[in-house]
Amino acid sequence: EIVLTQSPATLSLSPGERVTLSCRASQSVSSQLAWYQQKPGQAPRLLIYDASNRATGIPARFSGSGSGTDFTLTISSLEPEDFAVYYCQQRSNWPITFGQGTRLEIK
Amino acid sequence: EVRLLESGGDLVQPGGSLRLSCAASGFTFSSGAMNWVRQAPGKGLEWVSTIGGTGGNIYYADSVKGRFTISRDNSKNTLYLQMNSLRAEDTAIYYCAHRKNWGPFDSWGQGTLVTVSS
16 A cells, blocks of 8 residues: 655645645655645545646646655645645555645644 | 535444445546545545446455445446445545546545444
8 A cells, every 4th residue: 555644744824925745655656646625624625636737727826746756735825715634645556545634724 | 517416424333334325417427437535533535445437447445345335326327335334433424526537536525424333
């Protein structure tokens, strides 16, 4: 099973700041990595797929990069609605696995 | 617009059974892989099971293998999850999710809550 480790677990930032979230895989997942955003009481929403492609309707301030084992999600300038939990997920190997999540909090 | 609506969640005793359903609309149901993903209270996401568009290519997480069965009825645009021998650790919100061309989970339902407790 491929283990995805996200860091940090929690980030406290202010609107307007730039943030980079990390996801590290225990073995290569090529570019088969996605990022999701989840707000309280809501289902997850796909942000980025195949490491660097924005999903339909996702603002340009969200970007993804990486391949192999190291990936990042960057939000160029935080908006109030971006404070949420973010998960990475790999589909390279069965079983599909998710990272444990990074919580983005308002400072 | 893809729409997924789960139902069937309930309070059930340990060892009991439950069947979840997910009604789909807004896309060609038979063409997409369908999935169940769960989230225990206050915890992260856990993939549970996937079924291919024609009903073949079925996969399960080890934690549910032998107890859960995924199926689909393409004539009714509906996905199912039969859950047997339920345990307390199966308590979670169960989400139905769509994958186009075996890609990422591009659409999600709002989830249905399963509580396993005596």
